[in-house]
Amino acid sequence: MYEALIALSIVLGWLGVTIATGFYTSIKYRKKGAELWFVAGRKLGLLILWLSLGANIYSAYTFLGLPGYVIKEGAKVLAILVYGQLSYILAYLITPRIWSVAKERGYMTISDFFEDRYNSKLLGALTAIIGALFSIPYIQLQIQGVGYIIDVAGYGMLDPFISKLVAFGLIAIFTILGGMISVALINALQGALMLFAIWSIGLLVPFIHFGGISNLFNTIQNTKPELLTMTPNAVVWGVTTMIAASLGFWMWPNRMQGIFTAKSTGTVKRNSFLLSFFQISQIPVIIIGLTAAALIMIGKLALPTGPDGKPIYDYALMAVVRATFPSWIVGFIGAGAVAAAISTAAALLHTSGALFARNVYQKTFRRSADERQLMIAARIFTAIIALTALILAILSPRLIVYLLLTAYAGVTQFFPGVVLGAWTKENLRKPIVLGLIAGVVTVIITRGIMKDPLNIYGGFWGLIVNLVVVFLSRAILRKL
Template sequence: MTEAISEGLTALGIILFWISLTAMVGLYFSIKYRKAGAESWFVAGRRLGLLILWLSLGANIYSAYTFLGLPGYTVKNGVKVLAILIYGQLSYILAYLITPKLWELGKAKRYVTLSDYFEDRYNSKLLGALTAIVGALFSIPYIQLQILGIGYIIESAGYGLLDPFASQLIAFSLIAIFTILGGMVSVAFINALQGAIMLITIWGIGFLIPMIRYGGIGPMFEAFESVKPSMVLFDNKLIIWTATLAIASSVGFWMWPNRIQGVFTAKSSDTVKRNALALSFFQISQIPIILVGLTAATLYYQGVLKLPKPDYALIEIIKFTFPSWVVGIAGAGAVAAAISTAAALLHTSGALFARNAYQRLFKPEAKERELVMAARIFTGAIAI
């Protein structure tokens, strides 16, 4: 057995173990809550505490982009990527002010989707259905991106030993099964698990790589500036771009229906408020990833590191720096990011179609059991 195959099997074994563990946890909650009522399937019975809410919503928000697109964007654009840190923090300031009040409205009026709010606020079932359909349909491409991300991660972290399509099919099939059966309860607890390994991976490797490769963050920046001086400067155009990005993105951040549906799962408005503060830690966790991206960029432009694609930067530099078992842990963290966001989007899309299109427009007399069944059918249809 060659060294490359041995390394690939080690990394793949860890990643597949994590996917299997995720599947077992998902299966447990799917069986336990297969006969759950509508509020349990849609918003986990509004009983999640701060820890589970924080980890699950953080994993929901921070997708495969964190491990693929963010370091890839850093390789291509340098310090311009720092603008992303600004809009995320602004969005959590808005969340601190807005989401507790929205939760209180949701609790009082039994909202289970963001479209319930629009329907109630403007007294229009048609508007509620329209926002639901648009929200669900425009979530589908993002679900597809997560599936694509799983393939990229397995291909890179697995040293090319496993066919990306097979890994995508297996992972997404498992996501679909536990989402359809267990609803938000399964999604919340699975995502809490994913959020934990994401943070462990990010903080475990983020500061080590520039230390190992250049002796520190400062020397890494000096090396990067020496090979790409144009990518460490902000000009006037970048300042304007950063300001508009920060304002527009922070205002639209909480228009994602899966994020607000996650907020509705909290047990109290105080939990929602504290969660808005805690979520900023996930945003700060982008910093170690950016440092890894900058280190990879420096090595790449120096001709030391080969990158098949910029989006492979994080996994490739980990392979270049650490043994295969670390690559496996990092790959598991990256797969976790994709799984968590895909599960949340899939669940929310099915919920929107069932609640605000099917029930509100065509079957207002539908009982809880029928509504949950409709949501499961719509979720399955979207998954297919």
């Protein structure tokens, strides 16, 4: 009871501080209107942009998903660890071109790009809707993650259902409170806490429980060695995941917007360079996951179970922290992780709402819509996405990394259209539409219905089908 009070009040107190900051900035910038809501008036300074991107890559997936995945799937987590870095290196290959095309034509969003480049309103609307559709699992994993943290910080006082509702409420508050400016400033506040939390527990926990890293690995080697190597199937899965997910990384509507709104292509490259340092912080997170796995194996740690009686792996990080440290530390770690999840969810919800308002509502249904109507449309759509994610989090919770990879598989399907659009002059409207639809359907089948058939990642399947359809239909259309 006492412990729950301390931990929960630190989590909520920290959020209170960030909400106050958000409030202050949204009141200060309110008058600037819809333009601000969309791209923060195109005037994001480098520091704020960097922190905003940085906090964006830390989410419930980093804190909770990676450790949970280590326990469930072992060495497969290494593919997840590396693909992020591959994405940053890809930035040097693909973003300069995309940036200059966007600058030249004045694109603000990925849907602007598709619509104008391929001269197709359908593609504009389609990309907005597909982006939103696959942001649902991404939002869902944030809700689940925040729910787990609130649950652990409540020391069993709160029902998990209530925890998820609280999580949703927090995300809703943060999303409603302001445009990108306030989100970015909130992120700036949170970056330090997150870095500190990850490195301190990641370095301390294996020493406290096992006296060091090598003993930690020895314990796993002696109790569950299969966690430490990849089966041949896992290698195939890992390779296809690293390729497809790293290509998909920049296709997220919010990241694309980040490229389009950067002051120069040098800014994007500088961000990738700075962000790749953040990525190193995933190593201590994985170490925490390994520690949790070893503790479970020797019977010193138990994870909460779901309705089906199976352990919920994504509790691992918080469970280790709670088993190791006093409640005030649980509070601070929880606050950092909650903040990371909420900022990511809010940024993504913003982008999805804005995309819908501009590229579906305004361009397809209501050309005459004024700024106020656009804002309302954006908010209603944002609410629909968030509520859908909440319902899924309650009715059909999944492993966090599983949700992440489903979301990535979806947005990866934008890749052929973006690359062909930026590098060629040809108007491939029909092939791109067909390829995109085929890719998305393939992803739904290979992620939703089957589970990565033949151990090939669903996003990779989608990409292959997508590309084949693009080139086949191009060849056929040319012959007609």
